Amino acid sequence: MEKEFFEHGITWNRRRFLSTLSLGIGSVALGSLLMPDLFRNGMADDETITPGIPQFAPKAKRVIYLFQNGAPSQQELFDYKPKLREMTGQEIPPSVRGNQRLTGMTANQASFPLVGSFVDFKQYGESRVWISDLLPYTAKIADELCIVRSLYTEAINHDPALTFIQTGAQQGNRPSMGAWLSYGLGNENKNLPAFTVLLSRGVGNGQGVYSKLWSNGFLDSVHQGVQFSKGEDPVLYLRDPDGFNRRDRRDMLDHLSKLNELSYKEFGDPEIVTKIKQYEMAYRMQTAVPEVMDLSKEPDDIVKLYGPDCLVPGTYSANCLLARKLSENGVRFVQLYHQGWDQHGNLPYEISRQAKDVDQASAALVTDLKQRGLLDETLVIWGGEFGRTSYTQGTLTKENYGRDHHPRCFSIWMAGGGIKPGIVYGETDELGYNIIKDPVHVHDFQATVLNQLGLDHEKLIFKHLGRRYRLTDVSGHVVRDIIA
């Protein structure tokens, strides 16, 4: 390293400096003529972004994202389509299907018969919103929910769609939503990571989750999602080995940080500072995590609220309870993934089981946050990566059918965090195939989430490889109509 500095010093003489400088100034001047924003924008970076502080007063301080991995079918859960039921068995009209590309799984299918929901819907709450019989507990909190029936995405397969909704790009290597929030808002509790991830799986056909979904991308690695697992060690490698006490750990860390500081002085790599900070936080997490994981102080009613599975580590229900505890302890972004929603076939059986897995605990989480006065500052999101087709995949029988991937519309719900409660936003056609009112692109959804946390999605940027990156890439509008 020192050698390079030295060589740099002798090769850069005055003539070279001046000639390069003149060229540089000239091109900058020309550039500023062509792009009037060049300088102003450059300044704006520094002026508008203060990582760790919201840009304007936020409605929500934290997010809990109940991700339904595999894409739950909207037709059986939130988007009631009586007409689709009537037309079950009929071919989908080409005018409705349009030029939507198909997945490899149904591309060779000879016919595309429509299929309505096997399950009934009823109206609930003061908002009289239609909710499926598969979700009796969710139905009870209908007046807390903002159901968006008009979300749409660009990807048609799980991996790109998941990556898209989580990171704003289909290809990966970008920071996840939680990482952006960690970057934008910082830790509320310095003893826990700002972004945590919890996984569970149901009996339905599952799709993988990969750690790239909670990646920090090009952001500092402190913003990476930390996975809490179900075993004895919720956070891996956090526990001291046997025969090693906290004082030993303290000594070791003190010495290690001295070494790290030395190497930082030599190389100036900011990742070293990050590392020192991370070790220190891990040390504090050694006491903070057990406090969070401890269920013994939970009131008895909590078990009845979430259902008894909340005491079985690794279940969706337990993860919801844990999500509440983490959020309550200042974790900015708690991301759950529940696998098993990919009902290409055997949908009626599988979706019933999946819905049963998540229904009570999802509703319980909202209720629980509310009764602690936390719902107004916590945004809860429930939803998958895309929707499912209105026609069947495979053979349609009286009792059984499946649905393929459908990016054109899907339903999610949000609660709390300054989102209007008790409303339905957006509308799909009678067959639940196309959006006919108030479409919400994935970037619009992301922009809205950031907005609720006091971040302007156009200003929360990070410069990397000469380009300014945002969670919403180059588009996205805040959906003002769903904001309270």
Next chain:
Amino acid sequence: MNTKLKIFSEQMLVVLNIFIVFLLLFENKLILPYWLQPIGRMHPLLLHFPIVLLMLGIISDLYTTKKGNANTSSYAKITGLLLLAGAILSGVTVIMGLFLVREEGYNGGTIAWHKWFGVVLFFIASIMYWIRKKRWYSPAVSRLCAFLIAPVLIVTGHFGAAITHGDNFLLQPVAAHIQKSRVPVDQALVFDHVIQPLLESKCTGCHNPQKLKGELALTDSLAIVKGGKTGKLFIPGNPDISLLLERVHLPVAEEKHMPPEGKPQLTAKEIELLTLWIRDETPFSQKVIALPEDDSLRILATAIFNPDEEEKFDFPAAEDAAIAQLNTNYRTIAPVSKGSPALNVNIYNRNAYSPDQLQELKQIEQQVVSLNLNKMPVKDEDLKIISSFKNLRRLDLNFTDITTEGLNALAPLPHLKTLTLSGTTLSYPALKEKLPSFKALKTIAVWNTSLSAKEMEELQNINRQIKFIEGFADDGKNPLKLNPPQVRNTSMVFANTLNLQLMHPVRGVQIRFTTDSSDPDSLQSAIYDSNTDITKHTTIKARACKEGWYASDISVFHFFRNSFIPDSVRLLYPLNSVHQAEGAHTFFNTKLGVIGANNPAWANNWAGVRNNDLVLVGMFYKPVVLSSVGLHYMLEAATGIYPPAEVEVWGGNNENHLKRLLVMKSPKPVKGEQASLKIVEGSFKPSTVSVVKIIARPYREKDKGKLLLIDEMFLN
């Protein structure tokens, strides 16, 4: 300048003066030919020239006539030219204006003022130009002219702008802001405070009594009812045939579309407001809050009065150094948003808490707007420290050790809006007495306190302005089903005896179980305790029961005894490449597989063969007495996983001298048989062996082998 031209210009000025006087005298009789209208319409274009020229002229003249400025003759010339050009152009502008005003839609007070000021301006400018040449023209006179011309110029310009842009164009943003913050929603009228401001912001620039485009004014209720040239704007209750909305809904490029292309357009929300206002036949005196609660018009209108504006804090910011110093690992202090003086404070980690953490916050007591103490061992006396945080908006005290007594200290906080007290000990009488003294309180969370539902209802009735958050309490009316018991034993395969370890995560649950494959019930079956031992292959069926819950589903656990693990094992033929598991060791590693072997993640415990026999040779250093052998296999006919067609067991003291001890056959699966895990087991006369050889043959169909998957073998 050419003298001829100058003389011509001066004569021109005289002519203009006369012509304008003439025009003013016979204004009402003037009929403007259509081809002159464009001249009139150039008025707004030309008027900028005289403004600038006259301004320059008077400034230049002030300079020229000032005493002590030598050599001013060339300045005097230029000044003369400036004033001449200014006067002539203002004359032309006046004429154009007089033409323009003949067009329809221009009348009213502002027009008249604008006209007369404009004319006066022109006359003064002309006079100034002439008298400049007089000998008595002194600096004093110059100043007098300047002080006459400048204000008249400004006033004329202002009136002109008011005609083009609307009456209060200049101050409208300020006025709108003041008005918005002044009318509280409970006094607001739908027309005066919702519809009218909307029209003012987008329509009245042209449709006002001065300009009257299309003979329409939208400035007051009478004029709106009257309508314009094309007719009435709307019939109350019938938005579908409303002229007003028709114009609004026309495509923007359409000539009749309103507001015209290029002007600020109505937003979707504003259009909806107008539509609802017409549809509901809203009287002009309608109050917003008198509308029904769920009325769309009311919802939209209320939103205008409660804009989600950030609260402005008027206290000074704390010093950065103080904040940095108070920010510790267990106490986070952060501004509400960038540049805001208001601070959020969160305190974490029960063990690290001490009242000093609050005491130290006194340095920033003015700035703290929210304080989170959830789950901290906060005592009543600690709350006294908080009583000086007079800008506190939100205080979280869930699951703290405070009591109702401690709340006294909080009552004086003038801005405290949100208070969370869930999971604390509250007494009803004390709370009832204290709550009314919390003047600003809007929301209070009182879940999981000792308050009964009835008491909370009482409190809500007394304190209407406060929202009580109660939450979930189990009333026992909707019992839930318990989840099934779980097994804690590390392995389902044991050597001699096994202490059965069943558990259930819910406190106070009874586990009832059977060992004879009958279904346990919640009354008769044995109650599990930790002293239950088993000594042979056993199927345990267990269910969990608890008062107030439905009994759980039955969970079934298969325990297998394997008394002997060979000291060495090997396979004579290779395993299927996909199902290698741990090779020969698979069968005695005490790890059972589960159904679904085609899923690689779960396949690990299954070793399989398809086209050759599975032949395992196990050796014991010390001979063992063997009397039975069992193989645990998977059956999943749909994916072609079959039982072993035949199993042979050979034993002896030497690998080369083995005796056949046992032959077993298992039946082919029947069509449609459910996937399952099964065991094929047989016993024989106890034999002492050092070597055991187990041969399992897969089924063959049409010359193709069926997959055989085995995870464990049991030697007893």
